[in-house]
Amino acid sequence: MSPWVKFGCFITGWNRNILANCTEASHKALKKFTSSMLILILLWAFTGYCFADRYVGLQWWGCIIVAFVFVIIVVQIERQIILTVGKNRGVGVLRVFLAVIMAILGSTIIDQIIFGDDVDKEMIDIRTEEVNRIAPARQIVIQAEIDRLSFAIDSLDKVNMQLNEEIAQRPTIMTVQSVTTEVPVVQKDGSIVKEKSNSITRTPIENPRLKQVISNEKNLEYMRKLLDEYNNKKLNVAAELKKELEAKTGFLEELKALVRIMSKSSIALGFYILLFSFLLFLELLVVMSKFGDKPCDYDLIVQHQLAVKEESIRDLVKRV
Incomplete structure (x- = not known):
């Protein structure tokens, strides 16, 4: 066979x-x-x-x-x-x-x-149509984040302006410290008795509002950087969406x-x-x-x- x-x-x-x-x-x-x-x-x-x-x-x-x-x-x-x-x-x-x-x-x-x-070639037209359909909805979401960040930045800026005005008026503040000490006192009969004595010390220190301003500035820097990223996303949303669609062929x-x-x-x-x-x-x-x-x-x-x-x-x- x-x-x-x-x-x-x-x-x-x-x-x-x-x-x-x-x-x-x-x-x-x-x-x-x-x-x-x-x-x-x-x-x-x-x-x-x-x-x-x-x-x-x-x-x-x-x-x-x-x-x-x-x-x-x-x-x-x-x-x-x-x-x-x-x-x-x-x-x-x-x-x-x-x-x-x-x-x-x-x-x-x-x-x-x-x-x-x-x-x-036909997929280019189809993906362009998909981008035009999906991009507006994605831009709405990004714009909502931009508005939220812009409001937060404006609010924190106003707070910092008020704090800076307060710091300009009072760059330093006085701290009062009371210290109690025992002082030996000789009595008429020759005995020694300890009596309490209070002393007050006044020390000028930096206005603590300044630390709050510095912390707020760091937050503002972070939020402004994040705002720039969202603005770039909004500008490039069509290009990014097109890349996502081209990443996988169905x-x-x-x-x-x-x-x-x-x-x-x-x-x-x-x-x-x-x-x-x-x-x-x-x-x-x-x-x-x-x-x-x-x-x-x-x-x-x-x-x-x-x-x-x-x-x-x-x-x-x-x-x-």
Whole structure:
């Protein structure tokens, strides 16, 4: 058995032992299924890798893992058709609907990659519209902070002016300190008695309001610096908002840009329809191969084994 046939059995889920006793018709059917699935595997591996790289922002090894997951999903979906015993119309109809969904998803992702430059140009207009929509609300919030800081600065400035006027009138203040001491006094009878004596000391000191002024000046310096920052934010709110929007590219944003491109250009819309049709027909290759052709001897053998097994079970039930 050739490596290609072994690979085909591995991908499709066919039993190699049964296939070994089949004719060339079954080998051709296997090769046909394998070729169809290999096309889908390569296509969805590329789609999964590009999706993870562009929108999820993973490293190359993470993109490979995502591509591998996409491949596993595609293989398992196609096996639902290939491994169906006989012709199950319900499964076929379900696969057609699934093929339409997968074609839409695949063509959308691939189109966003192919039209990457056009999407980027359209994204400029979309982000400009977003900036014009969001910026006024953000400016209102910033302006509220500016008004609050301006009011606080004006209030503290008035307080400092009053304090400076008071300091100018009284640069120093006198502190009074009373000290009580015991002085020995000799009495007439020669005895010594200690009497208390109070002494008052007056000392000029710096007006304590000056420390309050210095503390207020530090607060004013901090608030003025903060006010300058808010004024700069207000002036640059559009530029900062644009940077935030450009920092992360969203799938839905680019999808919106792609829809706008197709609504403006009939050529882009025609190319999308062409790519969608191509992917849809690729998705339906396995379905058409399974339900369009006559059953090969591999299918007949599987059906025969199933019929024999069913007959033996019926006989067993009758005996019981």
